Amino acid sequence: MSTARQYFQLPGRFEMRRGGHLDRPVVAYETWGQLNPARDNAIVIFTGMSPSAHATSSPEDPSPGWWEEIVGPSRPIDTRRFFVICINSLGSCFGSTGPASPDPATGQPYRTSFPVLSLEDVANAGQALLAHLGIGQLHSIVGPSMGGMTALACAIQHPGISRHLVLLSTAARALPFSIAIRSLQREMIRRDPAWAEGNYPADAGPITGMRLARKLGMMTYRGAREWEQRFGRERVPGERQAGNAFALDFEVEAYLEAHALKFIGQFDANCYLYLSRASDLFDVADHGGSIQAGFTRVSAERVLVIGVETDILFPVAQQRELAAGLAAPCRDVQLAQLPSVQGHDSFLVDMDRFRPVLSAFFA
């Protein structure tokens, strides 16, 4: 493991929002740039469901990060100006404590004995790290996808924690279509006999279930229009077709297969289940009894909300809802609705559209 990844162990008992607790959980993170003497140039990035804290490369870890083109020197989140912290979500499997981590009480992985995870917990663990780093107020919290919900949870629970808020392709709470998608992904994993009620060995696991879940994920992360332009009805050449007549006819099938194979072994299945469910459970309305009451607990000077018109997982109407709801409590709310064709994942790939919007905000 490179020295880029750092760890902070929370002292003592960490209470979980939906019951239960963790003993001295660890939060893994990476940083880039320097905290200035006024300690007011820190930006936190909460991630989507599956990335690690490695948002971008550094001398300590030169491998490209998941947001390489957005974070770095002279990039929209400029690490010459800002001290950037990317946090691996509590419950994940890239250094932070999650279902795959050993329970100090038993020495064995938590697996399904891990308490129900909520994004409020993820946010609170992040806030504890900031306190440890001596950062009282952030310049910005930035959150794409699930990370945007975590950003909202953080802003709502810790008033004044950040002057600015950047929410990308996210929502105040999941709609039933997205819940159904994620629920089916979880069921694909749980119904794989290799899941074994969560008790699979560390070097094996529900590979078939994870493959299927990843394929469904890709269908909802990307756009039908993009695939139409990219694949149309192109066939897989005969020599690449599997022996099984039902396996591969079309290029789009080969594309999904390649993505599914790449995902295998990268992500712990139990962690996936916990983070996926946390995304479904999150609801701004849990804070004050209604969406609007929840929004009024957010205090930020400037808010940037970015949505994509082809996103079916976090439809752009949900970003309009965020912008409208945050307009009351926050002074300056900008909404950017981008015509990207790559759907939900556009923030990872349609850099030509996202870069200028983010650059202008942070300029």
Next chain:
Amino acid sequence: MSTARQYFQLPGRFEMRRGGHLDRPVVAYETWGQLNPARDNAIVIFTGMSPSAHATSSPEDPSPGWWEEIVGPSRPIDTRRFFVICINSLGSCFGSTGPASPDPATGQPYRTSFPVLSLEDVANAGQALLAHLGIGQLHSIVGPSMGGMTALACAIQHPGISRHLVLLSTAARALPFSIAIRSLQREMIRRDPAWAEGNYPADAGPITGMRLARKLGMMTYRGAREWEQRFGRERVPGERQAGNAFALDFEVEAYLEAHALKFIGQFDANCYLYLSRASDLFDVADHGGSIQAGFTRVSAERVLVIGVETDILFPVAQQRELAAGLAAPCRDVQLAQLPSVQGHDSFLVDMDRFRPVLSAFFA
């Protein structure tokens, strides 16, 4: 089995479009109304992927059919005026020969030795039935969803077979998003160990795979907007939640679970695989080398194309493409784009919108 269902056994060898043949396959069908002396009042309905030939009730089978409100006396397809024939697709499992039927050569079910099925085969088996019934030219062919593709295959391969054509929520060929969805459904079934390469016993089978495939089906058959109105974030009452924390939190999950359970045992898994792949493979462009060349082979006096704005499986742009493409060879093409919220399945449920359009066409 009620006497409503009738069977026609094709004489001799039935050549399949993509290779192989069937020996004396059977086509199951139901009829309503009477063929008039001029023999020009017959309407054929080709079905979507999963229904039987029981489109509507009759004295012989009073159970409600899958299109009960559309077909019957005084209904839009009026059985007092028309002789209506609904055909169970070749390859299905409701009386017509399919992978679950015994291969006369072995006495054992075909299973995966069934030749690759194409919708052209389904159409040809239907046309053979019509010849047997002494019907040279139909009043109309009506096809929703996959049945619309079969209707196109029939019209293209048998010029002049029908004076009118009614295509509902269908397409000239599948787009990559729909292919990806169906491919994943097939993989869910194939990866279920109980599928056993297609050699499951008649009374068992890949129940888990079929459940998952049905749930994904429901997500693409219905609409995100409908679910938002219908379920929102309603929770399942505590007493109905399963013991497993990952099973059921939200009403939308319980709804999908109920639909999946209802589907189990109703449809043979191998038949599902064959019909699903046939839907992906169909392409009007296979007839003449291009979509437009394929369209020009359709000769019908009047064509009605109906699409639904919230359909993500057969998006309304595909119905616009059909209407535009058929305008050249056919004299009178009407396109109805309906604002139903129930997505692809609207033709089965949004009767208030579909009824008047169909009534006007058949008036």
